[in-house]
Amino acid sequence: MNEVAPPISFxxxxxxxxxxxxxxPYKKGEIILRAQDSPSxxxxxxxxxxxxxxxTEDGEENLHxxxxxxxxxxxxxxxxxxxxxxxxxxxxxxxLWRANKEDFIRFVDTTDSVAAExxxxxxxxxxxxxxxxxxxxxxxxxxxxxxxxxxxxKNHGKSLGDKITFxxxxxxxxxxxAINATRETVNKNLNTLKKKKLITINKKSITxxxxxxxxxxxxxxx
Numbered sequence: 001m002n003e004v005a006p007p008i009s010f011x012x013x014x015x016x017x018x019x020x021x022x023x024x025p026y027k028k029g030e031i032i033l034r035a036q037d038s039p040s041x042x043x044x045x046x047x048x049x050x051x052x053x054x055x056t057e058d059g060e061e062n063l064h065x066x067x068x069x070x071x072x073x074x075x076x077x078x079x080x081x082x083x084x085x086x087x088x089x090x091x092x093x094x095x096l097w098r099a100n101k102e103d104f105i106r107f108v109d110t111t112d113s114v115a116a117e118x119x120x121x122x123x124x125x126x127x128x129x130x131x132x133x134x135x136x137x138x139x140x141x142x143x144x145x146x147x148x149x150x151x152x153x154k155n156h157g158k159s160l161g162d163k164i165t166f167x168x169x170x171x172x173x174x175x176x177x178a179i180n181a182t183r184e185t186v187n188k189n190l191n192t193l194k195k196k197k198l199i200t201i202n203k204k205s206i207t208x209x210x211x212x213x214x215x216x217x218x219x220x221x222x
Contacts (some may be wrong), residue, residue: 010117011070017107018044018097019134033074033088041098044072048094049168052086053177063177065128066091066168068156075122078104091169128155136180144179145189146218149199153208160207165206 023046023095026032033039035054045067052065052073064086067073077084078101099107108114131151138144157164176186193199198214208214 004144008057010114013111013114014070014072015119017104017111018046018099021097021099024096024098026096027096028090030090031087032090032094032096033084035084037084039077039084039101040084041100042072042078042104043074044097044099045069046095046097046197049091050094051089051091051174053089056088057082063174064132064182065125066156066170068168072121075125077097111150132178135178140221141179141181141185142189142192143221144181145175145186146214146221147195148175148179149193149208150208150211150214150218152206153211157208162211163207164207164211165207169204170206177212 021041026048032043047069049069050067050073052062052067053061053063055061061218062219067088069122073085073088075081108118135144135147135151138147152166152168152170153164156166156168158166172183172186172190175190176183179186190201193214194201195218198208198210198217200209
């Protein structure tokens with residue numbers, strides 16, 4: 001009797017689809033797409049991290065998203081054909097696969113369960129944007145920083161016992177950009193969290209030593 005093969009995960013289906021196309025390497029700091037660009041296709045991240053940001057009228061940078069391995073972009077352009085609003089930059093050395101937009105849409109429409117999984121993926125992106133709006137509504141930069149660290153732990157972290165570590169190449173400048181604060185303010189608030197033994201920081205990662213206590217710190221502020 002033949003065994004029924006287990007369902008192929010969404011990520012694996014994406015990998016199999018994009019693997020048919022050419023790969024493109026980018027060095028850290030290279031711009032992949034600029035605001036107002038007309039993309040050449042849909043991108044899948046094989047390796048590395050990508051930061052998505054815009055600029056204010058005063059030229060200040062606003063960090064919106066960080067994409068990681070296994071994610072795809074720019075989906076708003078794929079389904080609305082609207083101009084890009086953000087810049088996409090390699091945070092690390094990255095490897096991307098790029099597929100034709102029409103081929104991608106056909107793949108989503110004709111491959112079992114992919115459309116439903118893509119909707120879930122898009123809704124997760126909506127949730128991320130909602131979280132950012134909520135973050136910026138917090139009055140104090142200290143609270144915004146804690147909220148952002150908890151968000152990064154939730155979306156990029158790995159649990160190690162009672163601790164959560166996220167290894168993404170985010171800088172104090174990135175954190176400041178994400179929470180609408182100065183780099184100096186972020187540095188001061190990070191030092192406060194370190195003195196309280198709530199986090200530790202090294203060159204490659206940030207560890208939340210006591211996630212529950214960090215959440216309590218945020219709750220006590222409000």
